[in-house]
Amino acid sequence: MTRLLQCVAIFGICMWSSACATRAADLPVESPVLEPVRGLMDAFNSQSPADMGGFVAEDFTWYQIDGDDMAIVARGRDSLENGMVAYFRNLPSARADFEFLESHGAYAFARERSYWTVGGVERSQSAVAVYHVQDGLIRSVWFYPAEK
Numbered sequence: 257m258t259r260l261l262q263c264v265a266i267f268g269i270c271m272w273s274s275a276c277a278t279r280a281a282d283l284p285v286e287s288p289v290l291e292p293v294r295g296l297m298d299a300f301n302s303q304s305p306a307d308m309g310g311f312v313a314e315d316f317t318w319y320q321i322d323g324d325d326m327a328i329v330a331r332g333r334d335s336l337e338n339g340m341v342a343y344f345r346n347l348p349s350a351r352a353d354f355e356f357l358e359s360h361g362a363y364a365f366a367r368e369r370s371y372w373t374v375g376g377v378e379r380s381q382s383a384v385a386v387y388h389v390q391d392g393l394i395r396s397v398w399f400y401p402a403e404k
Contacts, residue, residue: 287359289389293366294357296394301351305340309333313393321400329399349373355382362389370402380404 292311299307318330330336344350349372356367364387371380381402388396 287364288392289359289362289364289387290357292389292392292394293364293387294354297352297354297368300340301353303344303348303350305337305344308340309337311394312336313390313395316394317396319396319398321398323401326398347372363387364389 296308296311299305299311312333314333316330316333316336317328318336320327320329330339350370351372352368352370354366355369356365358365366385366387367382368385369380369382371378373379381404383402384400386398387394
């Protein structure tokens with residue numbers, strides 16, 4: 257598992273470089289692996305937890321990685337949907353887009369930028385995410401620490 261995380265981290269470093277930066281709108285859908293990832297983003301931007309659940313496997317797992325630590329944010333489709341209901345209730349202005357999106361085999365690699373408004377001031381941050389897609393559904397996602 258540590259070797260996989262190291263490989264994913266190295267790829268993530270490449271995505272952070274300005275040479276790799278490409279707007280998602282400019283990227284063609286070249287792989288069916290990208291379809292559920294884009295669908296999940298669209299459902300997020302529609303603030304529809306139920307629609308988000310339609311793009312993930314029943315046994316979906318969302319991991320948050322921070323240095324040597326890895327925590328599970330959501331385990332299972334219902335956990336994702338319930339968590340996102342609370343998230344959108346607390347951040348009704350939340351939206352996101354891809355700054356970079358590419359696939360390799362059953363994996364999609366993304367740099368995502370999220371936006372929200374607090375006290376009339378728009379804020380944003382970006383994070384690297386790696387999605388594992390199987391049978392047309394997202395089985396797992398690993399999110400790395402966000403940067404401003």
